[in-house]
Structure formats: structure tokens, C-alpha cells
Amino acid sequence: QAVVTQEPSLTVSPGGTVTLTCGSSTGTVTSGHFPYWFQQKPGQVPTTLIYETVKKLPWTPARFSGSLLGGKAALTLSGAQPEDEADYYCLLSFGGPGVFGGGTRLTVL
Amino acid sequence: EVQLLETGGGLVQPGGSLRLSCAASGFTFSNYAMTWVRQAPGKGLEWVSAISGSGDNTKYADSVRGRFTISRDNSKNTLYLQMNSLRADDTAVYYCTKTLGPIAIKPGYWGQGTLIAVSS
Numbered sequence: 001q002a003v004v005t006q007e008p009s010l011t012v013s014p015g016g017t018v019t020l021t022c023g024s025s026t027g028t029v030t031s032g033h034f035p036y037w038f039q040q041k042p043g044q045v046p047t048t049l050i051y052e053t054v055k056k057l058p059w060t061p062a063r064f065s066g067s068l069l070g071g072k073a074a075l076t077l078s079g080a081q082p083e084d085e086a087d088y089y090c091l092l093s094f095g096g097p098g099v100f101g102g103g104t105r106l107t108v109l
Numbered sequence: 110e111v112q113l114l115e116t117g118g119g120l121v122q123p124g125g126s127l128r129l130s131c132a133a134s135g136f137t138f139s140n141y142a143m144t145w146v147r148q149a150p151g152k153g154l155e156w157v158s159a160i161s162g163s164g165d166n167t168k169y170a171d172s173v174r175g176r177f178t179i180s181r182d183n184s185k186n187t188l189y190l191q192m193n194s195l196r197a198d199d200t201a202v203y204y205c206t207k208t209l210g211p212i213a214i215k216p217g218y219w220g221q222g223t224l225i226a227v228s229s
Contacts, residue, residue, distance in 0.1 A: 001171050036215045038154070045219050046146075046154065051209060057217065089154050091215050097170045098144075098156035098214050 002026045002094050006101035011109055012080045020104045022073040022090030033092040035073035037066060040103075041086045049088075050075060080108050111135040111218045113205045118223030125195050125227075131188040131205030131220060139163070139183040142208040144216055145190050147201035157203070158190065162211035173199075195227045 003025040012018035022035060029035065037050040048057055050066035053073065063079045073090055085108045090101045117129040131143070145157040158179040159168045167179050178191040188205055202224050206216030 034215065038216070040154075045204070045221055046216075047219065048217050051215065051217065087153075091154075091156065093214060097168050098159070100154045100156055103153040 001097070002092070002099055004090060004092050004099045004101040006088075006090060006104045008102070009105045009107065011107045012077065012084075014080055014082060014108055016080050017076065017078045018080060018106065019069065020075045020077075020088055020090075020106070021069065022075075022092065022101050023071070024092060024094075026094070028071040029068065029073045029092065031068065033073070033094070035066065035068075036091040037064075037073075037075045038089045038091065039084075039086045040089065041083075046089070077106075082108050084108055111207055113207060113218065113220030115203065115205045115220045115223040118203065118225050120226045120228065121195055122229050123196060123227055126191070126193045127195065127225060128192070129190040129203055129205075129223060129225075131190075133186045133188065133205075133207065136207065138181075138186040140211055142211055142213050143179075143181060143188045144206045144208060144214060145179065145188075146204045146206055146216060146219075147199075148204070148222075149198070149201040152201075155201070156214075159208070159214040160188070166212065168214060192225070195225075197227050199225060200227045201225060 005023045038046045040046040144159040202222040204222045205220040207218040209217040
């Protein structure tokens, strides 16, 4: 089974921009992996932010965007807010089961 | 409004069995694939299983294949997860999720989760 990798932790200043990435042990991440991104605040249920690389759900704040960057899936937060402090997970498809990354703990400080 | 209500969680001994249910409402249940995702205490998310809207296509993570069975009853708008041969490392909050299409395998909407504790 493939391993999906994310930065364990990142810090961003309020109002700043940060990019989280999602890589695969099998090689380049493409749109064919249908990357999803999820946010989980402490003690809360995860929510889905981005699906199929770039698509947003109705509740996804405009400051979040998805892309492919340098062979990985990427989640960019532009104009970070204190309420964006959370764990972020990506999920990739490999033709069968889905595989989550280990998550990135984002601190807004 | 999409609502997903998981039931069936609790304490079970190693080697035991448990069946989770997820009652769905607010959407046409048979039009959407559904998944189970779990999260061990203090750990990350783990994709467990998915089933197509019609119920004729299922997928499993390697860690549960052969022990867990996903199923659905579209007449009752209910998703199930039959868990057998439970192990301590199956201890987790189990989330029922609705996908965004009939054959998708990834979560769009999440239930509140139900805790399974496997311990003697």
C-alpha cells in the first residue's frame, strides 16, 4: 500500500500565506489521484475542504485553495486566520482503497 | 440537510464482533457511495472501507480486509460495518461519511462518529 506524506507541522503568521503539501511514495501526485483535503479542529469532527484537487465545497472559505505543485498535491491558505489553526489531512486514491496522509498540524502564531 | 447518525459503538473484547449502523437522511441515499473512516485516540485519520450507491462495489483497507464487511440497505437509508475478529488496534472513533458521487471513495460529509474500544 502506498504511503502518503505530509509535513508534520507548519506555522504561519496571522494574515500570512502557507502551503501544505501531500506526496506519494509511488511518485508524482496527479489529478488522477483525486486529492482531497480535510480540516480537523481540536475536539471536532473533520470537515472536507477541497475535493478532486481544486474543487471547493459550499462551506470552504475562499482563502483556501487546492492545486498540484512540484509533483505533489497542495493546499494553500492565503490570509491565515486564528481559527485556521487545526490539523489538515490529505487523501489520495490509488485505484483501490484510499490512503490518508499523516496530517499537518498548522499553528497560526 | 445531510445528517449521518452512527450507532453501535462500545466496549468489546479482543476477538469479538460488533456491527455499526449509520442512519442517513437529507439526501437520496442510493445515489451516493458511502465510506467509513476511523481515528485512533490521538492519531490521524485512516480510511477503512467504501461501498457504491448500489451496494455492488466495495473496497477495504488492507488492515481490515477479511475481518470487516461494509454493506447498506437502501430501503432503510442505512449503512453498516460488520466488524469481526476485533483487535486492540481497531480501537478508534469510527466516522460514517457520505461521498460526493455514486462510486466515489472519499468523504464529503461526516457523521459525528462512534467510539469502539477493544479491550479485555
